[in-house]
């Protein structure tokens with residue numbers, strides 16, 4: 001006899017960045033009812049504006065190693081399962097240096113990433129297609145959300161203003177939106193990226209800050225090969241910048257590498273490049289890849305990566321409020337580590353045991369801000 005499927009639990013996810021979208025994908029796959037509440041736009045913040053570069057072993061020797069390895073492997077599996085409409089592909093990865101002040105030995109290894117300026121020196125191969133890959137971060141985040149919605153999840157464009165509590169305030173019972181409406185839930189995931197300090201006003205959480213970065217997307221006249229470059233650029237005054245150049249599968253080319261100092265606006269829709277930030281980055285990009293002088297600029301943008309004091313992600317149950325979970329602080333590896341984070345959290349929420357050792361990322365490892 002056919003019986004209607006009734007989900008065993010409902011989870012509200014605060015934040016529609018890559019971490020929230022990946023958690024929604026993993027939970028709905030486990031037949032959990034999910035509502036993602038996103039303040040502005042799915043992938044509107046760093047998750048739509050990052051480089052989308054992935055490395056399997058660049059976190060080796062750190063507490064993030066197992067999470068990164070599992071996540072890198074999941075990316076390949078997910079690209080197949082999701083139909084890869086987001087340009088996931090393996091890449092070779094190189095380093096190179098350009099100086100405006102002095103000449104570098106550019107003859108050696110000039111065959112590596114030959115699309116760089118001929119005077120780019122110190123070229124070497126950092127990694128091969130065995131351990132590095134890339135994707136379009138906005139496309140990836142949106143594909144995860146689309147799959148979650150197809151699997152029965154819901155998306156609300158609204159702002160979470162508070163947690164709703166029960167059991168004398170000891171257990172979470174959902175969220176309260178800024179218009180006063182409540183969404184009831186058995187569990188809540190706080191996946192608010194650099195806006196986690198807002199959630200720290202609701203429950204004690206380790207301090208998280210946002211580091212701003214500018215980026216530009218170009219459309220070169222002809223697509224560049226699947227090769228990412230981590231460059232060192234020495235400016236006229238001796239300042240050394242470290243731009244990342246990532247050609248994408250759709251023929252565009254992404255460059256980031258110039259920080260900003262403006263404070264994080266409370267509204268994610270208000271994040272803007274700073275005056276001169278993208279102009280300077282464009283100048284550097286053209287110096288590194290001369291053909292970009294003729295390329296169309298598709299986007300000039302800025303975003304904030306979420307960082308904890310010890311640089312490690314914050315993932316797990318929030319001890320002070322039963323049923324509340326957090327996933328943030330992924331710093332420069334949020335695109336990479338979203339899959340492993342989501343898989344571990346979904347297992348933790350549905351079975352009580354995470355699929356990875358989350359102890360290094362415990363929300364109680366750093367003094368909480370309450």
Ligand SMILES: Cc1cc2nc3c(=O)[nH]c(=O)nc-3n(C[C@H](O)[C@H](O)[C@H](O)COP(=O)(O)OP(=O)(O)OC[C@H]3O[C@@H](n4cnc5c(N)ncnc54)[C@H](O)[C@@H]3O)c2cc1C
Nearest residue numbers: 015017019039047050051052053160193213333334335336
């Ligand atoms: C320039 C740059 C390049 C990067 N390159 C890479 C890279 O190559 N590889 C890599 O792995 N990582 C990279 N990263 C890091 C990566 O982008 C981040 O770690 C990741 O996007 C963080 O995802 P998130 O979901 O935690 O946060 P976000 O993407 O910031 O999402 C948080 C969401 O929460 C929403 N929100 C906030 N407050 C509320 C509220 N009260 N109610 C509802 N919603 C709310 C916001 O609107 C936002 O959409 C880069 C970052 C930057 C800045």
